Amino acid sequence: MTDRSDRSIRNQWGRISAHLLGGVPLILLGWQLVQGRLGFNPVESVLRWTGRLALGLLLLSLSVTPIRKIFKISAISAMRKPLGLYAALYAFLHFSVFALWDYQLNIRQIYLEISNKPFILLGMIALLILLVLAATSFRFWQRKLGRKWVWLHRSVYAAALLVILHYLLAVKGDLFSLQGAYAPPLIAAGILVLLLILRIPAIQQCLRPTFTQQEPDQPASD
Amino acid sequence: MKEKPYRSVPLEPGEITPKYLYKTRRQFMKQIGVVGLGALLASCAPANSGNPGAPGMVLPGAGGEVPADVLTAYEAVTGYCNFYEFTTNKETVDELAQDFVTQPWSVQVDGLVDSPKAYSMEDILAKFTQEERIYRMRCVEGWSMVIPWTGFPLRQLLEEVQPTSEAHYVAFETALVPEQMDGARSRMFPFPYTEGLRLDEALHDLTILATGLYDEPLPPQNGAPIRLVVPWKYGFKSIKSIVRISLVAEQPPTLWNTIAPNEYGFYANVNPAVDHPRWSQATERRIGESGRRDTLLMNGYAEEVMPLYEGMDLTVDF
Ligand code: HEM
Numbered sequence: 001m002t003d004r005s006d007r008s009i010r011n012q013w014g015r016i017s018a019h020l021l022g023g024v025p026l027i028l029l030g031w032q033l034v035q036g037r038l039g040f041n042p043v044e045s046v047l048r049w050t051g052r053l054a055l056g057l058l059l060l061s062l063s064v065t066p067i068r069k070i071f072k073i074s075a076i077s078a079m080r081k082p083l084g085l086y087a088a089l090y091a092f093l094h095f096s097v098f099a100l101w102d103y104q105l106n107i108r109q110i111y112l113e114i115s116n117k118p119f120i121l122l123g124m125i126a127l128l129i130l131l132v133l134a135a136t137s138f139r140f141w142q143r144k145l146g147r148k149w150v151w152l153h154r155s156v157y158a159a160a161l162l163v164i165l166h167y168l169l170a171v172k173g174d175l176f177s178l179q180g181a182y183a184p185p186l187i188a189a190g191i192l193v194l195l196l197i198l199r200i201p202a203i204q205q206c207l208r209p210t211f212t213q214q215e216p217d218q219p220a221s222d
Numbered sequence: 223m224k225e226k227p228y229r230s231v232p233l234e235p236g237e238i239t240p241k242y243l244y245k246t247r248r249q250f251m252k253q254i255g256v257v258g259l260g261a262l263l264a265s266c267a268p269a270n271s272g273n274p275g276a277p278g279m280v281l282p283g284a285g286g287e288v289p290a291d292v293l294t295a296y297e298a299v300t301g302y303c304n305f306y307e308f309t310t311n312k313e314t315v316d317e318l319a320q321d322f323v324t325q326p327w328s329v330q331v332d333g334l335v336d337s338p339k340a341y342s343m344e345d346i347l348a349k350f351t352q353e354e355r356i357y358r359m360r361c362v363e364g365w366s367m368v369i370p371w372t373g374f375p376l377r378q379l380l381e382e383v384q385p386t387s388e389a390h391y392v393a394f395e396t397a398l399v400p401e402q403m404d405g406a407r408s409r410m411f412p413f414p415y416t417e418g419l420r421l422d423e424a425l426h427d428l429t430i431l432a433t434g435l436y437d438e439p440l441p442p443q444n445g446a447p448i449r450l451v452v453p454w455k456y457g458f459k460s461i462k463s464i465v466r467i468s469l470v471a472e473q474p475p476t477l478w479n480t481i482a483p484n485e486y487g488f489y490a491n492v493n494p495a496v497d498h499p500r501w502s503q504a505t506e507r508r509i510g511e512s513g514r515r516d517t518l519l520m521n522g523y524a525e526e527v528m529p530l531y532e533g534m535d536l537t538v539d540f
Pocket residue numbers: 044047048049050051052053054055058087091094095098120122123124125126127130163166167170
C-alpha cells in the first residue's frame with residue numbers, strides 16, 4: 001500500500017538506525033579512550049569492547065530478516081547490510097588493536113599467538129570470512145555472483161559460530177563444568193541457535209499467522 | 223640477573239617512610255632522564271597523598287637490555303585486581319569489596335604441626351617484624367605490576383608452629399563470607415578459594431605473608447588483612463584474605479588447578495616457555511606502560527628459586 005517515496009523514507013529510517021547502532025558505540029569508545037577513561041589496562045578494555053560490539057552487531061544483523069518476516073516490518077530490512085558492515089568493521093578494529101597496539105606489529109609474536117592458541121585461530125578464520133563478506137556485499141558482486149552470492153553469504157552463520165566458540169574459549173574457567181563467567185557467550189550462542197531455527201521455512205510458516213493476525217483481532221486495549 | 227626488584231628492608235615500629243626510598247631516590251633521579259617512563263607514569267598518577275613510595279620510581283639495578291622496573295601507581299595496584307569472591311570485574315572490585323569486614327580477624331594454623339594456633343591480626347603484627355618487599359607481580363592473564371608490599375616471611379610463622387616431619391605441603395584458605403561477597407553467592411566457582419605450596423617453597427625467603435602495600439594496610443580488594451605473596455608464581459597462587467593455613471602430607475587441592483588442571487598447574491611458576499591456551503606467557507603487559515615486555519623465567523627470580531626445582535621437568539610440572 002505504501003508508495004515509493006514513503007517506502008524510501010522508511011528505508012532511510014532503517015539506515016539511520018543502523019548507523020546509530022553501529023556508529024555511536026565507536027564514538028563513545030574513541031571518546032573514552034582519548035579521555036583516558038578505559039581503566040588501567042586500556043588495551044584489554046578496547047580489545048574486549050570491539051570484540052563484544054562486533055559479535056553483538058553481527059547477531060543484530062542476522063536478526064533483521066527473521067524479525068522482518070515474522071512481524072512484517074519491512075522498514076527494517078535496510079538495516080541488515082549496514083549492521084553487517086559495522087560488525088566487520090569492529091572485528092577488523094579488534095584485530096588491529098591486537099596486532100598494532102598490543103603486539104606492536106611484532107610479526108613473530110603474532111604468528112606464535114595465532115598458531116598456538118586455538119581461540120585466536122578461530123577468531124582469525126571468522127575475521128577472514130567477515131572481511132570477504134564485507135567486500136562482496138555490494139550490488140556489483142551480488143549481481144555478478146548470482147546464486148553463488150547467496151551461498152557465500154550464508155557463511156555468515158559459520159562466522160558467527162566461530163566467533164562464539166572464540167568467545168567461549170576466551171573466558172577464564174572451564175567450559176565443560178561451566179565454572180567461570182560463561183553467561184555472555186552462552187546467551188550469544190542461544191541467540192544464534194534461535195536464529196538458525198527461525199530460518200527453517202516450516203517454522204516461519206507457523207509463526208507468521210500468530211504474530212501478524214493479532215492486530216486486527218484485538219481491539220485497542222487501553 | 224641484575225634486573226630483579228627484590229628489596230627487603232625491615233621497618234622500625236611506627237616508621238612511616240621506608241628506608242628504601244632514601245636509598246633509591248638518588249638513583250631514581252639519575253635514571254629518570256634515560257628511561258623517561260617513570261616521569262610519564264608519575265605524571266599520570268594523581269597527587270599521592272600519604273603514599274610514601276612515589277609511583278613511577280625507578281628501582282635500582284634496572285637498566286641495560288631489560289627495561290627498568292617502575293613501581294606501579296598505587297591507584298592501579300588497588301584499582302585493578304582479581305578477587306572473584308566479589309566480582310570477576312577487575313575494575314569494580316575495589317568498590318564491591320570496600321565494606322568487607324576484616325576486624326576482628328583470626329588465622330587458624332593447624333594440621334601436621336606440633337603447636338597449632340589461632341593467630342589474631344594483633345598477634346601477627348606484634349610478633350613478626352614487618353618489612354618492605356618490592357616484588358614484580360605477574361598475573362596469568364598476561365599483565366604485570368611492581369608492588370611495594372609490607373609483610374614478613376611465611377617461614378617465621380611456620381617455625382613458630384613447628385611442622386612435623388610428615389608435613390610436605392602447606393594449604394591455604396580464603397575467608398568465605400557470602401553475605402559480604404557478591405561473587406561468592408553466584409556459585410560460579412567452587413569457593414572457598416584454596417591454594418597450596420610445597421613446604422620448601424613456603425619456607426623460601428621470598429615467600430611472604432603481606433599485611434600492607436605502599437606502607438598502608440592492605441585494602442580489602444588486595445586481600446585484607448593478610449595474604450600470601452609468592453613473587454615467582456602467577457598471581458592466583460598469592461591467595462588473599464587468609465583464614466586458614468594447614469600443613470598437610472599430600473599436595474592439597476587448589477581452586478584453579480581443580481577447575482582446569484591443564485591450564486593452571488599446581489606449581490604455576492612464571493615461565494615464558496610454558497604456554498597457556500588463552501594468554502601469551504612469553505610476553506606481558508606491564509600496567510602503566512604501552513606495548514609488551516618479555517616475561518622472565520620465574521618472573522626474574524630464577525637465581526633464587528631454581529634450586530627448588532632441580533631435577534624437575536618444568537614443562538610437565540608447570
Ligand atoms: C584474528 C582475529 C582475532 C584475534 C587475534 C582476536 C583476539 C582476541 C583476544 C586476544 C581476546 C581476549 C581478550 C581478553 O580477554 O583479554 C578476544 C576476545 C574476544 N573476541 Fe576476538 N579476536 C579475533 C577475532 C574476533 C572476531 C572476528 C570477533 C567477532 C566478530 C571477535 C570477538 C571477540 C569477543 C566477543 C571476545 C570476548 C570479549 C570479552 O571477554 O568480553 N574476535 N579476541
